[in-house]
Amino acid sequence: MIAEKLxxxxxxxxxxxxxxxxxxxxxxxxxxxxxxxxxxxxxxSGRALCGYxxxxxxxxxxxxxxxxxxxxxxxxxxxxxxxxxxLPTASLIHPRVExxxxxxxxxxxxxxxxxxxxxKAVEMAVLALEVIDSRYExxxxxLADVVADNTSASHFVMGSKNLLNxxxxxxxxxxLLTKNGELVQTGxxxxxxxxxxxxxxxxxxxxxxxxKELKAGAVVLTGGLTASIPVLKGDWIxxxxxxxxLTLEIA
Ligand code: OOG
Ligand code: MG
Numbered sequence: 001m002i003a004e005k006l007x008x009x010x011x012x013x014x015x016x017x018x019x020x021x022x023x024x025x026x027x028x029x030x031x032x033x034x035x036x037x038x039x040x041x042x043x044x045s046g047r048a049l050c051g052y053x054x055x056x057x058x059x060x061x062x063x064x065x066x067x068x069x070x071x072x073x074x075x076x077x078x079x080x081x082x083x084x085x086x087l088p089t090a091s092l093i094h095p096r097v098e099x100x101x102x103x104x105x106x107x108x109x110x111x112x113x114x115x116x117x118x119x120k121a122v123e124m125a126v127l128a129l130e131v132i133d134s135r136y137e138x139x140x141x142x143l144a145d146v147v148a149d150n151t152s153a154s155h156f157v158m159g160s161k162n163l164l165n166x167x168x169x170x171x172x173x174x175x176l177l178t179k180n181g182e183l184v185q186t187g188x189x190x191x192x193x194x195x196x197x198x199x200x201x202x203x204x205x206x207x208x209x210x211x212k213e214l215k216a217g218a219v220v221l222t223g224g225l226t227a228s229i230p231v232l233k234g235d236w237i238x239x240x241x242x243x244x245x246l247t248l249e250i251a
Contacts, residue, residue, distance in 0.1 A: 002026070003037035006149055009135035015093050016135060020142040031147035032210060038150055039074050050077040050219050052207065053130065055151035057199045057223030058191035061098070064227040067143040070199070072206050073151030075219055085157045085248045087131055089233050095133045095154060097231055097248065098224035099175045099239045101189045101196040102128035102158055105220070109204045110213035115197040118204070121214075125167065125196065127159040127175065127244040129237065130221050132228060156221060161244040171195055175225055178238045187225030196222040 002019060009016045019026055043049065055061070055071045062068045081087065089095060106123035133154035136145060146152060163170060170189050177185040192199040199222035204214055231237060235250040
């Protein structure tokens with residue numbers, strides 16, 4: 001029932017009140033069950049799972065949405081925008097963008113792993129943009145609401161420069177987000193639990209708690225480095241670091 005409402009809100013691009021705000025109390029376990037039901041629905045409609053995302057790994061994001069612990073969501077292959085990057089807003093509710101670091105794995109990971117082990121499993125680390133689109137009115141929700149809503153997952157864009165080549169300096173890399181040419185956010189990959197690898201370790205642990213693993217080839221979004229920025233049709237967004245630059249047109 002809850003999954004159905006979220007599925008319809010996404011399909012019709014019509015926001016619904018959060019469940020907590022209308023007195024439907026979910027705990028985190030139930031919220032992940034709802035998320036898994038949504039995943040099953042997506043898979044049975046022909047979508048393919050391509051990886052996972054972390055949410056709320058940075059203080060900026062925790063403050064942004066008013067909740068305080070990392071959570072996970074799933075990513076479907078058709079949510080990745082391909083070059084030239086254009087976000088179709090007609091099918092979305094109130095999209096926002098946030099800069100992230102993303103990994104592509106060359107080996108699977110399961111259970112409790114160290115950051116060093118996690119690094120060995122990484123094929124590529126890239127600058128990325130996540131587009132989030134909460135299915136809840138005014139982007140207002142409690143932790144369990146947003147978990148049920150697959151952590152607001154909508155679309156994502158991956159850079160092509162492999163940051164592993166300069167990984168020792170990842171924590172001090174600067175990331176700039178501009179909207180229509182104006183600088184709106186600055187951040188660093190250290191925002192995600194100190195290092196994006198710590199976020200990857202946390203994800204593997206969270207997944208293991210659900211009896212799941214990360215498979216070779218999986219994409220992982222490690223969490224917003226800054227607060228998210230609302231976008232409207234006609235805007236253009238650029239995310240930039242020393243190594244890479246991505247431009248997203250809001251269409
Ligand atoms: C929740 C999703 C959080 C992140 O990177 O922290 C997230 C939201 O902000 O709606 O994707
Ligand atoms: Mg995110």
